[in-house]
Amino acid sequence: MKSEDCKSLDPTAPGKRESGDDRRIAVAKAARAIIVEKGLEGLRTRDIAARVGINIATLHYHVPTKEALVALVAESIRAEFRAQALRNSREGKTGLEQLHLEFDDFRETAREMPELIIILTELVERARRDAAVAAIVLPLHRFWRGQFADIFRLGIADGSFRPDLDPEAAAMIATGALSDSWRRPDTSPSLVEQALAELERAFIRRP
Template sequence: MVDGELTRREQLVAAAFGLVAEVGLEGLRLRRVAAEVGIDQSTIHYHVATKAELVEAVAQHAAAMLATTAPPPHLPPREALAAHLDALADLVATRPELFTVTAELDLRARRDPSVRAVLDRQEAGWREVLVGLFTALEPDGPAAARAELVIAAVKGVRLVPDLAPVVLAQLVAPTEETERAGGGRR
């Protein structure tokens, strides 16, 4: 592989990701994925054994894209949270297809344990980071509940992406009030 070139499997995952964004998981067909990449359908199984494996790979691809919004570790907690939420709002605006795909995956995960496992791993890491930030901001506060609120808000704004910046900014506001009152650490 030459630097910058995708492997055939990566091409298939990217094509499947695009198709899920366009037609949903129910409309995802291996024949169409193969055609998008320019290979014969009979050879797709050399790269992904099953459609379920391809869906899992799409879930991992989406999780990797979301991981790019991780808060910078060198920032104080409130600024790290604000940076993370700003990055998510930017991602909602610039990559709306990502949030279409994650909505599809969330629905599929309700009845597909392998997709649920991928999403659970991604959300567990995200939840841990958020709980750490909220705990640093307010040691005796409801860190786990606030983390769940962030996750729920992000999942909600993917349905109305234009509201993402306003909604996600509101999740930082309570931490600013706590800091002004002297309840949080910096």
């Protein structure tokens, strides 16, 4: 490996050596930026290497295949969503309170991290016709849906939600509605708020 390949990506610390994790984070960041700009079809390893400041051989050491690159991007998104959820503890909260937190996270993502929506949409669309990408991306979506199902189960148990609610079906409805609003760049914030309110009304237990 050339000495310049070991330099930090931080221009303020040119002598610092970066770890393998730092390099993978930089690769994921560059790949995500290219997906936003050019779509998944425009993702090229030479462009990623150029943005990170490494050669192709070094890039392939960290991500030897296109599938490994997509997996790295998916994992970076999962890590951001995990960090977002940890900022607002769910511990001790009712099912309805946790649902409100999920809606708040959705609003924050749409407002502050719209690039994640673009990337996820690209990956999901590619997964429809690429089994290798589907094997990487669909578990991420299933995990998200499973989180909602757990919230609905909790809400049924604590009385927040209707006792006859089907947690899995409700989770599919909720994530489907949120995903659809993500895929529509022309959806107004007021319409999104109306949709979130309607979802809540469909699930909560009436007095």
